[in-house]
Amino acid sequence: MSDVLSKFRPDEECTQTNYNRKLKVGIIGTGWIAESHAESYLQMDDVEIVALADLIPGKAEKFAARYGITNVHFYPDHKSMLEQEELDAVSVCTYNTTHCVCTVDALKAGVHVLLEKPMTVTLDEALAICRAEKESGKIVDIGFQPRYEVNFQMIKKIVDSGVLGDIYYIQTGGGRRRGIPGSTFIEKKTGGIGALGDIGCYALDVVLNAIGYPKPLTVTGYTSGFFGASTEYYPESDASRFNVDDFAAAFIRLEGGIICDFRISWAMHMDTTGDSLILGTKGGLRIPSTECWNGYGLDRPLVYYHDVGGAQVETVIPPKESNAGRIFYEKVRAFLDAVQTGAPSPISSRQILYNQAILDGISRSAELGREVEIVIPEV
Numbered sequence: 001m002s003d004v005l006s007k008f009r010p011d012e013e014c015t016q017t018n019y020n021r022k023l024k025v026g027i028i029g030t031g032w033i034a035e036s037h038a039e040s041y042l043q044m045d046d047v048e049i050v051a052l053a054d055l056i057p058g059k060a061e062k063f064a065a066r067y068g069i070t071n072v073h074f075y076p077d078h079k080s081m082l083e084q085e086e087l088d089a090v091s092v093c094t095y096n097t098t099h100c101v102c103t104v105d106a107l108k109a110g111v112h113v114l115l116e117k118p119m120t121v122t123l124d125e126a127l128a129i130c131r132a133e134k135e136s137g138k139i140v141d142i143g144f145q146p147r148y149e150v151n152f153q154m155i156k157k158i159v160d161s162g163v164l165g166d167i168y169y170i171q172t173g174g175g176r177r178r179g180i181p182g183s184t185f186i187e188k189k190t191g192g193i194g195a196l197g198d199i200g201c202y203a204l205d206v207v208l209n210a211i212g213y214p215k216p217l218t219v220t221g222y223t224s225g226f227f228g229a230s231t232e233y234y235p236e237s238d239a240s241r242f243n244v245d246d247f248a249a250a251f252i253r254l255e256g257g258i259i260c261d262f263r264i265s266w267a268m269h270m271d272t273t274g275d276s277l278i279l280g281t282k283g284g285l286r287i288p289s290t291e292c293w294n295g296y297g298l299d300r301p302l303v304y305y306h307d308v309g310g311a312q313v314e315t316v317i318p319p320k321e322s323n324a325g326r327i328f329y330e331k332v333r334a335f336l337d338a339v340q341t342g343a344p345s346p347i348s349s350r351q352i353l354y355n356q357a358i359l360d361g362i363s364r365s366a367e368l369g370r371e372v373e374i375v376i377p378e379v
């Protein structure tokens, strides 16, 4: 996992916007991903980390020592931090099952939230966040850093240019042949869901964001976990704890008659579940699926399929030099800029509610063994 994280470490100087006011931030959950948040905050002049909270005794203290974070208060949980600190914003870097409670409590305390992905585990939790955000007047920004990678951004630019015509079918997924993360990702009590939430949320976001996030209507979903629980593939210490999915597939109907065909994997006997595709009435786009979808660039170029003068041609989109080393910084910066200026959330909870509704629908459908309707109540 540390290899993946090191790819996010800023490899060149990042631009800084200076505001007069120094923001006070806290980090809730000082585990693996909190490192990238801390590293980004520490490079910025208009923010100071004043509080760290973690349920595991001594973990926040060690984290602070590792990053040379001084003048900081430590808390044994998010609640005591929010009660005792005057904060402008928090990063919620906890495992998935506590995303909702930490975010809702922060909003109730009048604090802006940068929330790690996936938004939550269930649709009800995501709705609770949207409602608390609306009541609080604060923002929730969902931490999908791939949105800041230049080649990923190209996907949306191509769709927005109109060259694909009306979109009627998308296929997304990918994932890996073997690569279950372990840690808190593999148990229901902490991860809630497995590959589906971990990398499935990204795979969906890349294409749904590109086509304007149409509302999901129905889903037939499938999940399995044949590898994670098997000592043939994983050490006993992980296999005995594993109780989430390591593979998921779904057929989703979206508003506007659009179909989304989805598959994601942490482990399978296959190299990839295939390229991602966006099919429109005037053109198609082939997007090489990636193992993680976490924004660390694309390993092949995007290809645009279209007709010219009756001939069927393919245009290879020249890849741009990836800015993957800076996308975590960009994600944190975009959040703070919105907090500083009062701008809307860069990646809004209202949009990612649809992403979460799909994940929730896949889980429900898989459990029931049939297609389910996706009903998203008004916020």
Ligand SMILES: NC(=O)c1ccc[n+]([C@@H]2O[C@H](COP(=O)([O-])OP(=O)(O)OC[C@H]3O[C@@H](n4cnc5c(N)ncnc54)[C@H](O)[C@@H]3O)[C@@H](O)[C@H]2O)c1
Binding pocket: 028, 029, 030, 031, 032, 033, 034, 053, 054, 055, 056, 059, 076, 077, 078, 079, 093, 094, 095, 096, 098, 102, 116, 117, 118, 143, 145, 183, 184, 198, 294
């Ligand atoms: N954006 C990315 O690229 C990326 C990469 C990895 C993980 N993540 C996401 O980040 C989240 C955390 O992942 P991780 O690998 O850092 O997990 P982790 O288990 O290493 O750390 C989570 C920490 O949160 C703490 N915690 C849980 N509930 C808490 C509470 N109420 N108050 C205070 N502390 C609490 C736990 O004690 C734990 O130390 C997950 O949702 C994951 O999906 C995102």
